[in-house]
Amino acid sequence: MTAERIPGAPARRRLVVVGSGIAGLYSALLAAEAGADVVLLSKGALADSNTFFAQGGISAVLDEPAPGDTVAAHITDTLKAGAGHCNEEAVRVLCTEARLDIMGLERFGVRFDTDDDGDPALGLEAAHSAPRILHTGGDATGAGVANALILTVLDAQDAGKIQVLGHVQATSLIQSEGRVTGVEFLRNGRFESVFGDAVLLATGGAGQLFAQTTNPSVATADGLALAWRAGAELADLEFFQFHPTSMVLPAAGGPTPLGADPLLISEAVRGEGAILVDANGKRFMPGYHPDAELAPRDVVSRSIALHLASLGDPNGHVFLDARVVEANKGEGFLEKRFPTLSARTREAGIDWTLEPVPVAPAAHYWMGGVVTDLHGRTSVPGLLAAGEVACTGVQGANRLASNSLLEGLVFGRRAVEGFLGWAPPNGGVTDSPVPSAPALRSHAGERLASSAAGVDLHATTALSGTTEPAGPLSWQPELVPEPFSRTALRRLMTAKAGVLRTGGLLREAVEALDAWVDVVLPENVPDSADPRVHEDANLLLAAQLLVQAAASRRGPLGAHYRSDAVETQREEIVQRYTTRRKASLVND
Ligand SMILES: Cc1cc2nc3c(=O)[nH]c(=O)nc-3n(C[C@H](O)[C@H](O)[C@H](O)COP(=O)(O)OP(=O)(O)OC[C@H]3O[C@@H](n4cnc5c(N)ncnc54)[C@H](O)[C@@H]3O)c2cc1C
Numbered sequence: 001m002t003a004e005r006i007p008g009a010p011a012r013r014r015l016v017v018v019g020s021g022i023a024g025l026y027s028a029l030l031a032a033e034a035g036a037d038v039v040l041l042s043k044g045a046l047a048d049s050n051t052f053f054a055q056g057g058i059s060a061v062l063d064e065p066a067p068g069d070t071v072a073a074h075i076t077d078t079l080k081a082g083a084g085h086c087n088e089e090a091v092r093v094l095c096t097e098a099r100l101d102i103m104g105l106e107r108f109g110v111r112f113d114t115d116d117d118g119d120p121a122l123g124l125e126a127a128h129s130a131p132r133i134l135h136t137g138g139d140a141t142g143a144g145v146a147n148a149l150i151l152t153v154l155d156a157q158d159a160g161k162i163q164v165l166g167h168v169q170a171t172s173l174i175q176s177e178g179r180v181t182g183v184e185f186l187r188n189g190r191f192e193s194v195f196g197d198a199v200l201l202a203t204g205g206a207g208q209l210f211a212q213t214t215n216p217s218v219a220t221a222d223g224l225a226l227a228w229r230a231g232a233e234l235a236d237l238e239f240f241q242f243h244p245t246s247m248v249l250p251a252a253g254g255p256t257p258l259g260a261d262p263l264l265i266s267e268a269v270r271g272e273g274a275i276l277v278d279a280n281g282k283r284f285m286p287g288y289h290p291d292a293e294l295a296p297r298d299v300v301s302r303s304i305a306l307h308l309a310s311l312g313d314p315n316g317h318v319f320l321d322a323r324v325v326e327a328n329k330g331e332g333f334l335e336k337r338f339p340t341l342s343a344r345t346r347e348a349g350i351d352w353t354l355e356p357v358p359v360a361p362a363a364h365y366w367m368g369g370v371v372t373d374l375h376g377r378t379s380v381p382g383l384l385a386a387g388e389v390a391c392t393g394v395q396g397a398n399r400l401a402s403n404s405l406l407e408g409l410v411f412g413r414r415a416v417e418g419f420l421g422w423a424p425p426n427g428g429v430t431d432s433p434v435p436s437a438p439a440l441r442s443h444a445g446e447r448l449a450s451s452a453a454g455v456d457l458h459a460t461t462a463l464s465g466t467t468e469p470a471g472p473l474s475w476q477p478e479l480v481p482e483p484f485s486r487t488a489l490r491r492l493m494t495a496k497a498g499v500l501r502t503g504g505l506l507r508e509a510v511e512a513l514d515a516w517v518d519v520v521l522p523e524n525v526p527d528s529a530d531p532r533v534h535e536d537a538n539l540l541l542a543a544q545l546l547v548q549a550a551a552s553r554r555g556p557l558g559a560h561y562r563s564d565a566v567e568t569q570r571e572e573i574v575q576r577y578t579t580r581r582k583a584s585l586v587n588d
Pocket residue numbers: 018019020021022023024041042043044046047048049050051052053054055056057058059141142168169170171202203204205214215216218219220222223262264364365386387388389401402403404405406408
C-alpha cells in the first residue's frame with residue numbers, strides 16, 4: 001500500500017500509527033481531527049491491548065481537585081515513586097497537562113464515574129498523596145476507555161478519516177536516507193507495506209517476556225525490537241515492575257499464566273485481610289517484613305520470589321488465602337466487595353470462599369523503552385513513539401500507579417503535535433527528556449555486546465526492604481539448557497532476570513540467551529510469514545537488551561533489585577585482601 005494522493009489536491013501528511021491501546025487510539029483520533037491522513041495498524045482486534053485490562057484508573061489533578069491536592073503534589077508523588085530516576089521536565093509536563101487530555105478523552109466519548117453530586121469520583125491509590133484517580137465502570141477503566149475510543153475510531157473510519165488495518169502485524173520499519181518512511185507488516189500470511197510521513201509506534205509493553213504476566217498475549221516487545229533494529233536509542237530497560245499477586249493456573253510442568261486472560265488480584269484483597277501461604281499451607285510473609293502481606297508492592301513481590309526460590313521452585317507459585325476474610329467478615333462478603341474478582345476466579349474454576357487462589361508475581365509494566373523527547377520524537381527521524389513502548393523518563397525506576405494510561409495520553413498528543421509541526425523542531429533546552437540513565441544505542445546489523453564476559457557479576461549495595469531468610473544465594477536451581485521455545489525463554493527470564501537478580505544469575509541468563517541467538521536470529525527481521533516467529537525474535541532481542549541493562553546496573557534501584565549483596569560483600573572482602581597482598585608484594 002502506498003500513500004495515494006489525488007493529482008492537484010494539496011498533500012495531506014500521513015501518519016502511520018502502530019498499536020490500538022490508549023496511546024495509538026488517542027493519537028490517531030487527534031491526528032485525524034487535525035486533518036492528517038491516518039492509517040492505524042493493530043495486530044489483533046482493536047481491543048487486544050494492555051489498555052483494555054487496566055483496572056484502577058487514570059491519575060489527573062483536575063481544575064477542581066480534591067481538597068488540598070495540587071499539580072505540584074502529583075509531581076512530587078511521581079518523582080518519589082520513580083526513585084530519583086525520573087526526567088523531571090517530563091514529569092512536570094505529564095502532571096500539568098493531564099487535565100487537558102482528560103477533557104480530550106471526554107470529547108471522544110469516555111464517561112468517567114461520578115459521585116452523588118455528579119462530580120468526577122476520585123479514587124485514592126497507593127503512593128498518591130490525594131485522591132486523584134479517575135475511573136470508569138468502577139475497576140474496569142481500561143475497558144471503558146478502550147471501548148469508547150474504539151467506537152470513535154470506527155466512526156472516523158466510516159467518515160473516511162482513519163484507515164484501520166486490524167489483525168496485521170508490523171514486522172519492520174522501512175527506511176530511506178536515514179528516515180523512517182513506512183512499515184512492513186504481515187497480513188494473512190503475506191508481507192505488505194504502508195508508507196507515510198512519519199510512523200508512531202504505540203505497541204505497548206512486553207510482559208510476555210516472563211513466565212507470569214498480567215499482560216495479554218499481544219505484549220511481545222515488537223515495537224521495541226523494530227525501533228532497535230532501525231537504530232533507535234533505548235533506555236531504562238532494567239526497570240520492569242512486577243505485581244505480586246496475579247492468578248496462575250497450574251499446568252503440566254508448572255504454573256502458566258492465564259495468557260490472553262490475565263487476572264490481577266488487587267491489593268485491596270490483602271487489605272481486607274487475605275494472607276499468603278506456600279504450597280505447605282505455611283504463612284510466610286511475617287518472616288520477610290514486619291507489615292507482612294501489607295508491605296509495599298515491590299517488597300511483597302520480592303518476598304514471594306525469595307520464598308519460592310528458597311523452596312527450590314523459582315517458577316512456582318504461592319496461594320492467596322481469602323477464606324479468612326469471609327470467615328471474619330461474614331458469608332457473602334467477598335462476593336459483595338469484589339464482584340469482578342469473585343466472578344473471574346469462579347470462571348477459572350476456583351471458589352475463593354472455599355479454597356486459596358494460586359498466585360505469583362507477574363511482569364506488569366516496563367518503565368524502559370524507546371527514548372523520546374517531549375514530543376514523542378525518537379533518535380531516528382520520522383519515527384515517533386508513545387505509551388508503554390516509549391521511554392520519556394516519566395516513570396523513572398518505578399511507575400506510580402495510574403500514571404501509565406496518562407503517559408500514553410499526554411505524550412501521544414504531544415507526538416501528534418510534533419508531527420503536525422506545532423512543536424519546536426529541535427530538542428531545545430526544555431524539550432529534551434534525555435533519560436537519566438545512559439541510553440543503549442543500537443546500530444542495525446551490529447551484534448549485541450552481551451557475551452557472558454561483558455556482564456558485571458558484582459552488586460555493590462545492601463539489601464533493602466526484605467529480609468533474606470536463607471544465607472548465600474544457593475537457592476536458585478540450575479535450569480537445564482534446552483532448545484529455544486517461548487516457554488523456555490519466559491521461564492529463564494523469570495528465574496534469572498525477574499524479581500530477583502544477581503550478577504551470577506544474569507550471567508547465566510546471558511549464556512542461555514546467547515546459545516539461542518544463532519537459531520532465532522533476534523537481530524534480523526525473520527523472512528518467515530509466521531507472525532509467531534517474528535514475536536519470538538522480538539522477545540529474544542528484548543530479553544538480551546533487558547539482561548544487558550540489568551547486568552550493567554550493579555545496585556538495586558526502584559524495580560531493579562540486585563539481591564547479591566551478601567555474596568558481593570564476601571567477594572569484595574576476598575578481592576580487597578587479594579589486592580592488598582599483591583600491592584604489598586610490589587612494595588617489597
Ligand atoms: C492488568 C493491568 C492493569 C493495569 N492497570 C492500570 C491502571 O489502572 N492505570 C494505569 O495507568 N495503567 C494500568 N496498567 C498499565 C497500562 O494499562 C498500560 O501501560 C497502557 O495501557 C499501555 O498503553 P499503550 O497504548 O502504550 O499500549 P497497549 O495498550 O498495550 O497497546 C499496544 C497495542 O499495540 C499493538 N501491537 C503490538 N505489537 C504490534 C505489532 N507488531 N503490529 C501491530 N500492532 C501491534 C497491540 O495489539 C495493542 O493494540 C495496567 C496494565 C495491566 C496489564
